[in-house]
Amino acid sequence: MPLDQHKTILNCTVNGREHIRAVPDNLLLVDYLREHLGLTGTKIGCDGGECGCCTVLVDGIARHACLTLAAVCEDKAVETIESLDTRGRLAPIQRGFHEKLGAQCGFCTPGMVMAAEGLLRTNPDPSEDEIRAGLAANICRCTGYVKIIEAVQAAAKELRHE
Amino acid sequence: MEFMPNFRLHRPSQLTDAIAAKAEAESLYLAGGTDMLVNVRRGIEQPKHLVDLSAVAELKRRRDDADGLTLGSGLTLAEIAADDVIAARYPAVAQAARAVAGPTHQAYGTLGGNLCLDTRCLFYNQSEWWRKSNDYCLKERGDICHVAPGGKRCFAAFSGDVAPALIVYDAEVTLTGPDGTRRIPLEKLYRNDGMAHLTLKPGEILAAVHLPATHAGDPSSYEKARIRGSIDFPLAGVAVRLKLAADGTVADLAVALTAVNPYPHRITGTDAYKGKRLDTALLDALRDQVRKQAKPMRTTTVAPWYRRRVVGAIARRLTAELAGFTE
Ligand SMILES: Cc1cc2nc3c(=O)[nH]c(=O)nc-3n(C[C@H](O)[C@H](O)[C@H](O)COP(=O)(O)OP(=O)(O)OC[C@H]3O[C@@H](n4cnc5c(N)ncnc54)[C@H](O)[C@@H]3O)c2cc1C
Ligand code: SF4
Ligand code: FES
Ligand code: FES
Numbered sequence: 001m002p003l004d005q006h007k008t009i010l011n012c013t014v015n016g017r018e019h020i021r022a023v024p025d026n027l028l029l030v031d032y033l034r035e036h037l038g039l040t041g042t043k044i045g046c047d048g049g050e051c052g053c054c055t056v057l058v059d060g061i062a063r064h065a066c067l068t069l070a071a072v073c074e075d076k077a078v079e080t081i082e083s084l085d086t087r088g089r090l091a092p093i094q095r096g097f098h099e100k101l102g103a104q105c106g107f108c109t110p111g112m113v114m115a116a117e118g119l120l121r122t123n124p125d126p127s128e129d130e131i132r133a134g135l136a137a138n139i140c141r142c143t144g145y146v147k148i149i150e151a152v153q154a155a156a157k158e159l160r161h162e
Numbered sequence: 163m164e165f166m167p168n169f170r171l172h173r174p175s176q177l178t179d180a181i182a183a184k185a186e187a188e189s190l191y192l193a194g195g196t197d198m199l200v201n202v203r204r205g206i207e208q209p210k211h212l213v214d215l216s217a218v219a220e221l222k223r224r225r226d227d228a229d230g231l232t233l234g235s236g237l238t239l240a241e242i243a244a245d246d247v248i249a250a251r252y253p254a255v256a257q258a259a260r261a262v263a264g265p266t267h268q269a270y271g272t273l274g275g276n277l278c279l280d281t282r283c284l285f286y287n288q289s290e291w292w293r294k295s296n297d298y299c300l301k302e303r304g305d306i307c308h309v310a311p312g313g314k315r316c317f318a319a320f321s322g323d324v325a326p327a328l329i330v331y332d333a334e335v336t337l338t339g340p341d342g343t344r345r346i347p348l349e350k351l352y353r354n355d356g357m358a359h360l361t362l363k364p365g366e367i368l369a370a371v372h373l374p375a376t377h378a379g380d381p382s383s384y385e386k387a388r389i390r391g392s393i394d395f396p397l398a399g400v401a402v403r404l405k406l407a408a409d410g411t412v413a414d415l416a417v418a419l420t421a422v423n424p425y426p427h428r429i430t431g432t433d434a435y436k437g438k439r440l441d442t443a444l445l446d447a448l449r450d451q452v453r454k455q456a457k458p459m460r461t462t463t464v465a466p467w468y469r470r471r472v473v474g475a476i477a478r479r480l481t482a483e484l485a486g487f488t489e
Contacts, residue, residue, distance in 0.1 A: 006170040025171035025212075028199075031163050044164065047289060048200035050393070055266060062266045066164065067199045069192075071171050072214055115266060136392035137264025 008071040014039070015083035023070045030054045030065035033080060041081035041110045045139075052138030055111035055118075056080050062118035062137075081110035084117065093117050093155040102151030104142035112138045116152045124159055126152070164203060172213045177220050177367065181340055184365045186211040191367065193236065193275035196267045201280065205290040206302055221274070221369060230375040235274025235368045239324070240265070242273055252373055254382035254401045258327035261386055264393040274368045277325055277335070277348070281318035281356045281424055282395060283309065283461040301357050309460050316356030317459040318424060325352075325426035326401035326418035327384045331377050339366030352425035359424050380405045380414070383480050386421070387472045389464070396421040397464050398456070398473035404484040411439050415481070417448070422456035422473050429455055429477075440485045449478035 007022045014037060023032060033039040033056070042065055045053035054065040057079040084091040090098060093116050103109040112135065119126060119134035126134060131152045132145075140148060172183040184191065189211035192198050201207040215221055221236030226247060233242065242248060242259035249256040262268055262276060285299045285308040298304030301316045309317050325348065333348045341363070348371070352359055362368070386399035399420040407413040413436065417429040429452055438444060453474035458466040482488075 005168055008171065026166040026169050028164055028166065035163055047164075048203050049196055049263075049267065052264070052266060058270075061269050063270050064196070064266060067195050068270075069171060069195070069199070069212075069214070071173070072195075072216060074173070134265055137266035139392075 008074075010071055010074060012070075012073040012075065013077040015079060016077075025069070025071055027070045028066060029056070029068040029070045029073060029078070032070035033065060033078070039080050039082050043107055043110055045107060045111075050139070051108070051111075052115060053108055053111040055114045055138060057114055057118050060118065060121060062115045079114070079117075081113055084113070091117075092158040093120065093152070095158065096151035096153075096155035097148070100147050100151040100154050102143065102148045108138060108140040108142075112140065112148060116148075116155070120152070120156055120159060125156060128153075165205075167202060167205065167208045169202075169209045170211050172211060173217050174213065174215075175217045175219065177218055177338060177369065180213050180215060180218055180367060181338065181365055183211065183213045184367075185340065189213060191215055191278075194238070194267075194271040195275075196263065196271040197275060197279055200287075204288070204293075206286070206293075215272075215274070215367070221367075223370070228375065229372070230378065231373040233273060233371045233373070235272060235277070235370060237273050239268040239271050239273065239276065242324070243268060248373075251378040252327070252331055252382065254327035254330060254384040254403065255324065255373070258323045258384040258399075258401065261384060261396075261399075262323045263395075267393070273324065273371060276322045277328075277351065277371070278360060278362070278368055279320070279322040281316075281359050282321045282421075283316075283318035283356070284463060285309065285461075286318055316424070317457075317461060318356035318359075319421050319458070319461050320352065320359055320423065320425050321395045321399075321421040322426070323384070323386060323396060323399055323420060326399060326420045326428075327382070328371060328373065329418040329426055329428050330382060330401045330403035330416040331373050331380075332416075334372045334374070335368055336370045336372070337362065337366045338369045339363055343369070345372070349426070349428060354424055356424040377403060377405070377414070381484050383484060385476050385480055387469070387476065397462055398422050398458065398469045398476065400452070400473060400476040400480060402477060402480040402484060404481060406485065407437075411437050412485075417452060417477055417481070419452070419456055419473055419477075422458040422469055427455060440481065440487050442489060445478050445482055445487070448481055449474040452477040 043053040045051035174180040225232040239259040382403040386396035388394035405414040458469035
């Protein structure tokens, strides 16, 4: 890192825990999560905004960690795939992907799950079209998407206690 | 770690502070970052300073009054797409916001960033090693244009979805810079030059967009052709606003295009349709008129002849649908 690299004190909550750290101004959120905090669940699949693998929630809304500067997350709450389970018990959206085989190689899965989690928080009962539209920024090379849609439907059903 | 050039980030909360920070040499504005940070990561932009506008509350204001609707440039595309007033009075604008990239980009990509989007080209929107192995091009570091090798012009296409939808409603923009504030028609924000397509003066911020009340409520729509329906930029995009008189003849027709010129292009000569009843012959004439004015170049993987045909076909179909005309 060059000596003249400017840093900012970043105060932000990641997965419910407050972190205060000096971060380089040019640090991407995805590198902050993976390299500084060791949260390697968030993946990098492209050189910016194409694939959705890096999707996390910022203040509850899906966002590309690869196109977000860490320092812009000041006073914000970031949630990654590591935050979903409760002491080893899978969240409904994770259970959906597990039981409906929504993951094959699994590379797109953390981003896909976080995008789906964001979708279900704003729309707890999405139609198939709404699921397709809601996950359109996330690319999967394996599943053909059918199982992913079933996974989201299963999670939505569980969340509605049906 | 992903490659990133070294820069200093500024996070002003006031517009005046943002303009002051931009006065630093090699400084660029950053809004949602969905285009800017891609270009920074690819080495296309190598700023020494980035001025983040996301904390400027003034840019997120929305005002609805007798003059029309004023939208702060910091509103997200998702907010534009979900706005009931926009959907009711300016439907093409909501449709265009919903057609940008994918839902995640819309959630933090902004209206201002969409209107100030850099022009795009197959030879420019590539990684550093890709461009380097091609000796770059006129628009960035290189000596020749790979699209039109003989010339000294850049034909990179303006490819934002929202501008044409705003232009058919005669939208205006407020620009605030070191020398004060001015308000101009959105069309005047652009010029026919792929290397310098914006008429913004140094340091100017696009602060707000004004949708006048004049045409509010006129039926309109926006549609684009793209490779992957889920996230791709337009190969060609068309916005149409059509007002019919009580007798079913055309009272007002406005058509604007994106992605087929270095600037969003308003079709000229549509006044000729006023007072006429749209039929097959007139719709064919409109299609041909659109094809003629669209000037797509070899800036996408898809051939220009296809983009010219498809842009005419979309314009014709949208106009027929808005007129309730079935063949
Ligand atoms: C995979 C992918 C697909 C995409 N597909 C589309 C698409 O289909 N259609 C489309 O239109 N776009 C598309 N985009 C581009 C982008 O997501 C949108 O155009 C978005 O609206 C840009 O807004 P932003 O806030 O992220 O802008 P930024 O990236 O932050 O900024 C874009 C440019 O505008 C300037 N700028 C931003 N705000 C202002 C302001 N207020 N005043 C002056 N200058 C300003 C910046 O300096 C920069 O030059 C795509 C991007 C990706 C990564
Ligand atoms: S049109 Fe020519 S100069 Fe412009 S970006 Fe493409 S190759 Fe470069
Ligand atoms: S890594 Fe591909 S969209 Fe972020
Ligand atoms: S499961 Fe392999 S990319 Fe989606």
